[in-house]
Amino acid sequence: MTTAIALRGLTKKFGDFTAVDGVTFTVDTGEVLGFLGPNGSGKTTTMRMLLGLMQPTAGSASVLGYDAQRETELIRPLVGYMSQKFALYEDLTVRENLQFYAGVYGMPPAVRQPRVQAVLQTIGAINHANAIAGQLSGGWRQRLALGIALVHSPRLLFLDEPTSGVDPATRREFWDLIYALAEQGTTIFVSTHYLDEAEHCTRLGIMHAGRLLAIDTPGALKQTLVAGPAWEIVATPLLAALGALQAHPGVRRASLLGDRLHAVTLHGTCTAGSLQAILAAAGCPHAQVLPADPTLEDVFTELALSTPAAP
Template identity: 50%
Template sequence: MPAIDVQHLTRRFGKFVAVDDVSFRVGEGEIFGFLGANGAGKSTTIRMLCGLLRPTSGTALVGGVDVSRDAEGVKRRIGYMSQRFSLYESLTVEENIRFFAGLYGLSEERYAERRRFALEMAGLEGRETMITRQLSGGWRQRLALGCAILHEPPILFLDEPTGGVDPISRRQFWRLIDQLAGEGVTILVTTHYLDEAERCGRVAIMHAGRLIGIGTVAEVKQVFADRPIVEVRVDQPVAAMQALDAMPEVEKTSLFGTAVHAVLKTPRAADVPVADRLRAAGLQVQSLVTVPPSLEDVFLDMIEKAGAR
């Protein structure tokens, strides 16, 4: 039985369709990445999966429980943490843990045990009496995660959990996520950072309420299977983009830092003498290599196609 089973899930707000006929399954212990621009429908989907919002139509089973029938049952089986790390900033570390333990009705013995676990996981041992406001972003983030899993939920929703946190803390955080998944916790995470999405077992890409791509990272990258991407480094990137766009074999170009990425329409990059033509156009080519598509390439490509449809 999948941990999360979503079939034809739809949510309308008046005439606006926020989530439009979305179906997917997430297996136990999987890290499932949910990608999409702001307003793509990610948050609305998560709110439905957490039992906060009733679906207009379709079904969603979370931990085997139907979200529209037993929202409370769903809430008991999930943990939730958002980018805002919803802790009480005027309370101490310990008081926050105690409050969330109370919300989930933990017994005293279980509280003592889980409190130790949360403190250790967040690296906050010996800092129990610190006011949460004084903690750095990374600590707050790990404490919020600890509070969200005090009741040991089998399914964890992370809504942009790493916003506003430094790269080292982000890496630490992902190590914790991997660890939890290793213990069998199913994790559904939304993120803006596409490098983070690469760490997910599978990803789903949402656009305008619809699911426009789903699969393992390698699978979704297959959209570029017969469209190689060449990365060109030249002295004048903007002029190079114009020159590349003029070539019939080039589908599109985009700027990646100081380099230019060109997507070719032919399966074999070697067939197109890109470098020669650029030199002929009077540009100094420093390097030209074929690169594997990044998730960012995939994301932008899918959104472009979905928008064109």
């Protein structure tokens, strides 16, 4: 396993304000590293320092073995970047956009044509090759932006909230593309604030107010950070059941999850039977209580509960 990215105390200040605060971690080759955090938590600033687009205030980083600050020109040809505010040439077709960027990357004309065709295939846009970029729907714009980030066959892709603002079905299709790229060996560093997407990353780094709060596989984060066992509860009336659970001291949190309830209880405080008894006493006599897996939302809630607010 080789290291694709290493951050060592990476820090960025804007005046007195610390946007990225001593962040240290590594990304292995072949990973799909999810970078999770609310708006303003420092995700884009971190990415821009890794890409050499912004100088760190302190700390350092290496990308594919090169220093992110001093060897940017060696890194640039090896990485792709889909920024949050990606730019397309609105008057050009999908194919022309890809051809233009192939030229920007200095690809010889003879290889441009076949490479553009391969990228059209990868992003599933063969039938949209002649569509005008300015007339594409949000999902297709996103695919084209990914295609542009891929045109020079990078070994490492930085995707900054690539699916923000597109519908759930389009998001799923986009993630299928991401996994296909990862399977072909591309390392992926992707920021998101969608927990359902984060679920499928090989590891997740969780940012909050410029700090890395945790980094691990989704499964390990749930095991180590969630306070106790989780339960799935089917009960009527649902809101009465929710209120009864939330009022119980052994229940760390309870919430609606689709047409049922999801609860996390503190270790050693509740059993399925004791939860059923609480629900029966609250007017829900036939409640079903089943052991469940903790969710990433549980992880987030725990981290939020245990993290002091930013100064």
